[in-house]
Amino acid sequence: MFHKEGHKIIFISLVIVVGAVLIIDYFIQLPWLRTSLMLLFVVFLVLILQFFRNPKRNTILNEKQAVSPVDGKVVVIEEVFEKEYFNDKRIQVSVFMSPINVHVTRYPISGNVLYSKYHPGKYLVAWHPKASEENERTTIVVENNSFGKILYRQIAGALAKRIVNYAKVDDKAIQGADAGFIKFGSRVDLFLPLDADVKVTLNQVVKGGESIIAEI
Template identity: 40%
Template sequence: MYTSMRMKIHREGRNILFFLILGLAVVNGSIYVFFHNHFVSISLLTISVIFYLLVLNFFRSPRRHFVGDTRNVIVAPADGTIVAVEEVMENEYLHEKRIQVSIFMTIFNVHANWFPVNGTVTHVSHQNGRFMAAYLPKSSTENERSTVVIKAENGQDILMRQIAGAMARRIVTYAEPGDECHIDEHMGFIKFGSRVDVFLPLDAEILVKLDDKTVGNMTQIARLRG
């Protein structure tokens, strides 16, 4: 169960949007004053408005609140499409087999990331890497990424990984070791196309399949065993 509230602009985009509209205003104003060509001016203005609205859409940040029993629930940490549900060996931190659930975000998705489970943050790290397409399987281990481990309320470790994509050049992670976290809270933000992986215990009940669409902080992707 969940509720969705009104939309706002994410704090990661406010400065970008301010300087972008300022720059577009200067460019359009200069073209209008110095070229005296209404066709060119109107065409550039139209393109500028469309471009600005696309960037504005990217930085939208819906206020969402999950309603219901959150005990042992794993919710989608991001909007997007399920591109992997498979058993893998997680070798960077857990060093054990896990079920990996991966969500790919296009530039048209909301790019805020939520905590997938209630608990306590026990580990946060950042790894430099490549910027290949985020939908590729090897992007999980070769791309630039941030790793967050949460000790869930049932005592199990849940690992979440933010992965940069071909266009993404900045991963923002708000989580800090020792933080108490809740699924309604933002864990971070990835700019311009990316992916989020969640590594779950092998006995978790998986509730999604390949190509399913997810809504961050709303879609239940798994349940932990009690």
């Protein structure tokens, strides 16, 4: 199953690969060179397909838990001052996605979308300390009665130059549901209440929609 954000790119890539293979087969006479070039284009298509894959996730709905919004590795767990929305201290948990990870963004909790804003910006590497404030990004806040308010931020990386965000103010978010997509390498920051009990550790690999990040 492939994410809808990749349908156009996958179709174009398929046309290019099929055309290239036919041209190579017709014009290239050396068997080893013909085979090598064909394999190169096939590998290119496979990489595109795996990047836009959208595997089904079994999210166990729980209003007292926040699940990871993305696949990747936990690279930050620290208390910070969040100045865009809360203007107070929060626990930040950041998940870094490499180009080989699934790049679907999922809602960490169910609830009401209170805030959703896009910020144009730079394309620093996603793990750069200033990426959260200076890179292209979107900020979304979701609230429910049990967990309270969670802010999550989609951050573009050096390769990712298009962030897709489906969350709109007053939407009803469903935990684990598709909330957007970040193309080609990126990071997501979560800002949690100070009394949240963080359930992950640094360098832990997490799965979007399934791994529990914290509970209240």
